[in-house]
Amino acid sequence: MKTLPVISSAAVVLFLLQVSVEGKSVCYDELGCFTTDPPFYDLPYRPLTYLPEDPSEIDTTFTLYTNSNPTTGHVISAYDKTTVESSPFDPSGPTIVIAHGYLEYGDTTWMHHTKLEFLKKKDCNVVLTNWRKGAVAGYTVSTANTQVVGAEIALLLTKMQEWASLKLADVHLIGFSLGAHIAGYAGERLNKVGRITGLDPAEPYFKDTHPIVRLDTRDATFVDIIHTDAESLASFGFGMREPIGHVDFFPNGGHIQPGCDQDVVDRVDFDDGLYEGGKYFVACNHFRATEFFNISINFDPELLKGVPCADEDTFNAGDCLECGWRYGCNYMGYHSTLNKPSSGVELVTYFLDTRPDYPYHANQYRVQLVLGDDRRAEDQPAWLYLTLEGDKDISVELQLNEELDKVKHSSTYTFMIVTKDVGDLTKAYFRWVHDPSLLKPGEWDLLKDPKLYIDQIIVDGVDDVNQYYFCGKNNEVIAEETAVFDAASSC
Template sequence: MAPRPGAQLLQPSPLAQLSRIALVAAVLGHVVQGGILDYLNVRTGRQATAATELGAGIPWVPSDNETRCYDDLGCMTLTKGWYHLIYRPFNVFPLSREMINTRFILHTRRNPTEGQVLNAENDKTIRKSDFDVKKPTKIIIHGFIDTPLSNWVKEMRRELLKKGDWNIITVDWAGGSLPLYTQATANTRLVGMELAYFLNHLISHFGLDPADVHMIGHSLGAHTAGYAGERVPGIGRITGLDPAEPYFQGMPYYVRLDPTDAKFVDVIHTDGKSIFLLGYGMSQPCGHVDFYPNNGKEQPGCDIAENPIPLTLVKEGLEEASRVLVACNHVRAIKYFIDSINSKCQYMAHQCDSFDHYMQGRCYACKENSTQCMVMGLQAEDYALSLPKTTGMKLYTTTGKEYPFCSKYFCRSLKFTSETLDTHFLGT
């Protein structure tokens, strides 16, 4: 079967759209990234017909379970467990498969720049590609109002290929990542089902070992990875990069990323101030290990006074300047992870009761073969086998203001005995 056609989405005024949902007004930060509509115009070949679907997807609370089925992907049910008066007051079903048009784009060391589209409904696209089932597979999943053409996706892909001879697959769901935010959150469930179907096809028809699969998702992409993981037994690892807070924090485990979605789930929190304070990311632990650099709320270098927009615009372009303006803390998790891939400096994090205690030097012990300390980033999986069965382990670290963000910190303590104190006082 030929790949499903895509579609361009109409984009009403973002402010008009999000005025319906005050909880997610802050996500407008990503709107200033240029290029997503242009990208969709290039990617798709027909005019938008999504208006009808968007109009049909008005918020509602079901009186009973509501179910929709999506061809070979399976069925989706909305129950009352998917609703909460404060955390998730509205819900809709996803847009159609044709509108979201999820695609899987492969890059390897043999084709580092020109991607190859893989389609589970057309095995020739897989057989004729450079996909090697014997090699580990890394899957990158973008978030709200983002595309595979974003600078960070390209940079992460490049650094991963530099690190290892791996299959790098980017999940393209740009057709479903546009506002409304409520609609985008609903679309993540269907994208997760598409990804699960694709991976299960690779497992059953090409011998892929799910333990060799590592999904890396940012914001809504982190929860998308969770939806895929729950449908693919034995997934090796999911890394959540500042998972989105609105409509996920405080909800049951099946609504969001959680430790049951893979053998090892590690999460980096960088923007957990709460959506009411314009924080986009979760502060709630949702992995086997949860890293909180700089307490997981405000990151050094994200203050506008420290990082002027005009200077960033000159250095790194419009896309990065827009991120600094409205989503710097949220995207800093991406930067830390990318920096960790090939950096000789390790982001050493320490288990502690609180960030204040960490900064007071109470948690710097790091015994060999223990989980008192772990490296944040790509190398976190090296510690997975030694983890206890408990989940939600909090680890803290600090970073610098600019690249390279990784820094070495030392805590030196002095212990005085009564004899040394006597000697000291005798000498004065």
């Protein structure tokens, strides 16, 4: 269960609704007009709406970085041609425009990490968008301000087409949280940018709204989404649950990220300052999308491979393991372009599990535990554990079942687990703990050692094309003892 420490009090503003509507429409010169009419007013998801603030109040700025100026940015403006003409912008390379989210600013740590990873990857133009003054208003006002910021990005790119030969097909817009919808508004005005990446797009005031209100597949030739904080609003989940891109990735189900349950001392990186470190603690699941994307730029695509699956429950049941099914596997983050859906296909959902520590890659396995049918077998309330050993390393002991239940013999149980890379599997170590209820005397084994009878354990995975059999042949395993099984090609 998430807790909300004192440091997160500012984030509570996100859920406070303003109590008035400030008119129906407003126009801002070259940016055009904005309205609070439907679908921007939408019960129950947008019950109270504001018009965006004046651009002078939002005070959006754009700073360009290239490999010739990777640390000292060059400010460019749609209202001053000389700022673009005198800049190191190179139209022969791709242009990446990055937008931050609520209560953030243009010098936030994750954006600079993204910039540096792109510049390490290739010669390109990276533009950091700073709309800090518009992002620190009440959440409803900041939500409205995203429309203006999106329009300002679109205006800048339009001017750069004229002034600097920018090609829209080479443009990649990246937005985090509210910034994802900023990218959508920008893309909607341009025909068409090559790609938009939404990093855990914000859900409040965008959930189940009309596509014109939020990021959607019409906003770019290719739209990819990473969902990491799709808990309910009641649990302070900030991210969107519904698929909205051509491809949508749901690491760890898209909500609770391993490693985000650390306490404040372990989680906060004070080297980045109290504010930066504190926000990563408060919204760790939300910000994990930015970390996944940054890692993906210069890492092996296979390290963040997702399998196509209808939903989290189906994935966790081990029913989505094969890359050959319908759409094939895809790679979360930068390399998701390696498997774009065919024309007209969208909302393809991919699932994968990760580990809690950088660089987060996990080997994902399906474990099938087949219990024997020995006549002495009795059903047992049991916690089940497995350790995998390979030719590279050995895993930690992994708990298989998340809930205690009676394990029934002559049955097969399926679990999904993640480990570090241990190589080709050679051994499996199985252990179980007998856990009878004090209220159920029939489960007590006072006069004999409780046993489970293991017929076989079958292990196969997303990353490992082999299937491993660990043959028990109805061997009995006494509670609290560890049984060792050697890998075989079949049983």
